[in-house]
Amino acid sequence: MPPRGRSFYFLLLVVACLMFAGQGTAIKHLGRHLGPLQITFLPFTLATLALLPLALRVRRTSGVRLRWTDWRQFIIAGVAGQVVTQLGFVAGVTRSLASNGAVLSLLLPVISTLLAAIMLGEKLTKLRVSALATGLAGALLLSAGNLRDSSFLNVNYLVGNVLIVLAMTGSAFYNVYAKSLFEKFQQIEVLVFSYVAAAVTGLGATLVADPIQWSAFQSFTWQAWVAFAYQTLIAYSAAMLLFFAALKRLDVATASLSLYLLPVFGVVLAAVLLDERLSAVALAGAGIVLFATLLVVRYDTKST
Helix, strand or coil: CCHHHHHHHHHHHHHHHHHHHCHHHHHHHHCCCCCHHHHHHHHHHHHHHHHHHHHHHHHHHHCCCCCHHHHHHHHHHHHHHHHHHHHHHHHHHHHCCHHHHHHHHHHHHHHHHHHHHHHCCCCCCHHHHHHHHHHHHHHHHHCHHHHHHCCCCCHHHHHHHHHHHHHHHHHHHHHHHHHHHCCCCCHHHHHHHHHHHHHHHHHHHHHHHCCCCHHHHHHCCHHHHHHHHHHHHHHHHHHHHHHHHHHHHCCHHHHHHHHHHHHHHHHHHHHHHCCCCCCHHHHHHHHHHHHHHHHHHHHCCCCC
16 A cells, blocks of 8 residues: 555544544543443443344345354454453552552553454564654653553552553454454445444343432533443444454554554643643653654554
8 A cells, every 4th residue: 555545544543543542531420410330321222223234235235145153253253352441440440549540541552453463363564663662651651640640550450450461461462353354245234333332231130239310410510421422322322433443444453553652642622621731741752652653643654
């Protein structure tokens, strides 16, 4: 793919990451009204229901019915990917520190790249490794405050930290496994049918561990409703569709580097929407991340 083509799909990834980054602000608003599992799986389930007619329409157009072996693949993606990610992160952060979660989340591009090499045979070129290391360095600078507050060696947080790493592995597995399914299914099918399996499992866990109090919705402010809609329509729907559209055309190793843009956008959005301070160190980290990303966009020739 020529650099111009890679630039277009990287632009899709940038937009998707910007959408993902807005989740932090949305969760802050929803956290005043709903429990952690409710914040995760209620919008997730609604997003699944909203997207399901599109996936069914695509499937009817193909004229081929899904077999059990197909559904088994979607279940693997949904449960081992999305459910492990969402439940692992929620359970991990509740047993650890939010700062630990923020820093350990930076392992996602690294784990994704390694899994892509193992499961898909993608090459670990010097450029990709260098860009990945540079992006990680920049992201760590962005997370300087979280690094100061984190505590990885405290035995009290060990279980939580392990669960967070497990969640990152689940997210990486989902992206890599989904990529392997794109040769057989459309992106919308992989997304939605894996969502169905994850929604059933996740909503069931929510009803058991974090029962829904419908009276909580009566206390919703307009900001909470906007946040709920954002999670449903943007974070779990539009952002994932854009990410999958780019993932189909780019190697996982290349696409994963864009995930280092999440803390960049997170810091910027926090400064704009929540009046949080934007430090010089954070600006330097953002610059390093952008440099690493542009390096791959311009010179990586392994994307297909």
